[in-house]
Amino acid sequence: MNIAFELLVRAALEERIAHLLLFHSGAALERRQAGVYLAQALNCQSLRAAAPCLECSACRRIHSGNHPDVHILQPQKASLGIEEILHWQEQVYRKHYEGKYKVFILEQADRLTLPAENALLKVIEEPPERTIIILSAQNAEALLPTIQSRAQAVYFPETEKDNWLNSLDPSINPQEAEEAFMLSGNDPEGALVILDLGVAKVKQWVDQFEEAIRESDFLKVFSLFPIEKNEALIYLQVLAYQEYADVRSPGAMLAINKTLDQIRKQANPRLAIEVLALELFRQGGH
Missing domain, CATH: 3.40.50.300 (P-loop containing nucleotide triphosphate hydrolases)
Structure with missing residues (x-):
């Protein structure tokens, strides 16, 4: 503050x-x-x-x-x-x-x-x-x-985004880096993980998951696996930030944050995300 x-x-x-x-x-x-x-x-x-x-x-x-x-x-x-x-x-x-x-x-x-x-x-x-x-x-x-x-x-002072962008290797595309920073919810560490995984890959997974939820199609959820723990964490972080930023569904945001906590505590990522999908189906999507 x-x-x-x-x-x-x-x-x-x-x-x-x-x-x-x-x-x-x-x-x-x-x-x-x-x-x-x-x-x-x-x-x-x-x-x-x-x-x-x-x-x-x-x-x-x-x-x-x-x-x-x-x-x-x-x-x-x-x-x-x-x-x-x-x-x-x-x-x-x-x-x-x-x-x-x-x-x-x-x-x-x-x-x-x-x-x-x-x-x-x-x-x-x-x-x-x-x-x-x-x-x-x-x-x-x-x-x-x-x-x-x-x-x-x-x-409110300007964010640390500019300083973070200036600290990156010059070979990194600045537009892609800025998008990673935005997707992470202005989290520099999360943005680095997104860059490492690939911005396009992260966006595609999140878009496919949201499409599966909108259509209540559990078969589409299956196509999102297998994923590693670090991938699951960053995908869910992006989902949580989007829910917070858009104020679409407080219940969805809470469910996503609960799933993040479970995976951090060594829960199986696939099982945790499948349970999350069922909960979001129950809530009627986003």
Whole structure:
């Protein structure tokens, strides 16, 4: 965490936080993790004062994306339109379900259309009580000045991606390396493993697995084997990151993380992944 964010968390724990926040720069995943952590600080059920406990029911549900008072909105198209914002407003004005604070994280806010920004201004000017809105954007300057002026801005430093890319052997294709870094969820060690296995190979396995899940076709799962333990771990890491980044299914993400833990504890990779596939079939795919 950076100092500005640490001060923000302290303010949240003392319940003296601004209702509109602007997280900008850095990596999208880092900004989301910060927003989730802040939501935990605001709704933690523990009596600790220094930080959210991360262990109570509220903290766990917020982390899994399964808390009714914490919402993340992502653009489904190239921009965030007024229809999406108007639908989102309905959620903002609903009553609290169980948390102390409702928290809304609006990702890629620099992709808001002008009508959508104007609609957002109405919420900002008359915010519901105990409701925190977090705008997450790579480029804060793309937002209307009237929105910027109303928000408490928190800057996130750039990621270590550039330093990592510069440290690689010059013979490595930089575009392939950058894609490996993205697939790994900004994990330099994981990105090296992906490069070693081959970006195309990793993407093909993940795509085939997701296709098998969408079609509930267990025969297609069989075609993905045999694989070694290190391959299984990196494939599942990529799957887990995609679930987290897309907010498609908290249940799927939890099932994938459970499978990762089992394989790390020496479970048979094939058996563990077959059990995972059956669980995702039960959940109805992604």
